[in-house]
Amino acid sequence: MRNPPVNSLSLEFLTELLISLEKLENDKTFHGIIITSDCPGIFSAGLDLTEMCGRDPEHYAEYWKAVQEMWLRFYLSNLVVIAAINGVSPAGGCLLSLTCDYRVLANNPKYAIGLNETLLGIVAPFWFKDTLVNTIGHRSAERALQLGLLFPPAEALRVGVVDQVVPEDQVQSTARLVMAQWLDIPDHARQLTKTLMRKPTADRLLTERDADIQNFVRFICKDSIQKSLHAYLEKLKQKKG
Numbered sequence: 001m002r003n004p005p006v007n008s009l010s011l012e013f014l015t016e017l018l019i020s021l022e023k024l025e026n027d028k029t030f031h032g033i034i035i036t037s038d039c040p041g042i043f044s045a046g047l048d049l050t051e052m053c054g055r056d057p058e059h060y061a062e063y064w065k066a067v068q069e070m071w072l073r074f075y076l077s078n079l080v081v082i083a084a085i086n087g088v089s090p091a092g093g094c095l096l097s098l099t100c101d102y103r104v105l106a107n108n109p110k111y112a113i114g115l116n117e118t119l120l121g122i123v124a125p126f127w128f129k130d131t132l133v134n135t136i137g138h139r140s141a142e143r144a145l146q147l148g149l150l151f152p153p154a155e156a157l158r159v160g161v162v163d164q165v166v167p168e169d170q171v172q173s174t175a176r177l178v179m180a181q182w183l184d185i186p187d188h189a190r191q192l193t194k195t196l197m198r199k200p201t202a203d204r205l206l207t208e209r210d211a212d213i214q215n216f217v218r219f220i221c222k223d224s225i226q227k228s229l230h231a232y233l234e235k236l237k238q239k240k241g
């Protein structure tokens with residue numbers, strides 16, 4: 001991923017990601033992809049806050065549809081998808097990595113990962129929650145989501161948000177090693193098993209997609225939510241200045 005400075009998942013970047021995924025899926029010589037970041041120290045800052053602040057309802061609806069599409073397409077991809085997480089990975093960045101089949105995180109205490117939405121005064125929707133529950137179980141997810149926990153590497157491994165923590169200079173080579181193991185499995189059996197495991201979760205969103213968009217638009221348009229997001233963006237800018 002190369003969307004400096006922080007790989008935020010803007011509408012444009014999400015569209016690019018989806019086009020890239022589709023191209024790779026359509027090319028039958030590809031069987032797996034490794035998602036990693038070109039922005040030093042940052043895997044992805046998550047959803048682009050400027051897409052969710054001070055815009056009109058039509059924009060929010062269009063943006064949310066793209067976020068849903070990213071989740072559905074990556075979560076259900078027939079390819080083996082591995083996240084080589086070489087930086088901090090909050091909220092939507094964590095969600096993207098949770099769509100992968102395997103997560104390798106660099107062992108750097110700054111590289112926290114988690115769904116921290118509550119810290120911004122917003123609520124992770126049910127399909128974010130479902131993805132986390134499927135990964136770390138109900139109790140850990142309940143605690144992580146309510147407290148907006150961002151797990152440093154050792155804790156992320158302990159709770160199961162990531163599958164492996166390795167020294168920073170070994171993230172890419174480890175991801176390639178893991179990829180080789182996954183590609184050794186007969187592909188159609190692996191693909192069908194992935195679908196079996198994931199389809200019920202994806203179907204929940206597929207059957208409620210429009211209602212989910214409407215909920216998001218209603219929620220994000222609230223004055224109180226807009227104020228929270230503006231204040232959070234302001235805090236990020238001040239931190240910099």
Ligand SMILES: CCC/C=C/C(=O)SCCNC(=O)CCNC(=O)[C@H](O)C(C)(C)COP(=O)([O-])OP(=O)([O-])OC[C@H]1O[C@@H](n2cnc3c(N)ncnc32)[C@H](O)[C@@H]1OP(=O)([O-])[O-]
Pocket residue numbers: 005006008042044045046047048049050088090091092093116117120122123124125233236237239240
């Ligand atoms: C229902 C909805 C569910 C929501 C899900 C989400 O994902 S919500 C998202 C939850 N995400 C988070 O809570 C993460 C928020 N971000 C961070 O915590 C930090 O930026 C960092 C740790 C990722 C990088 O720290 P660092 O010191 O290396 O970098 P820096 O902090 O100096 O930022 C550089 C520039 O990027 C800007 N910008 C940053 N993030 C975003 C963004 N998401 N979007 C847009 N812009 C963003 C920042 O304002 C600044 O702009 P400026 O002043 O140049 O115009």
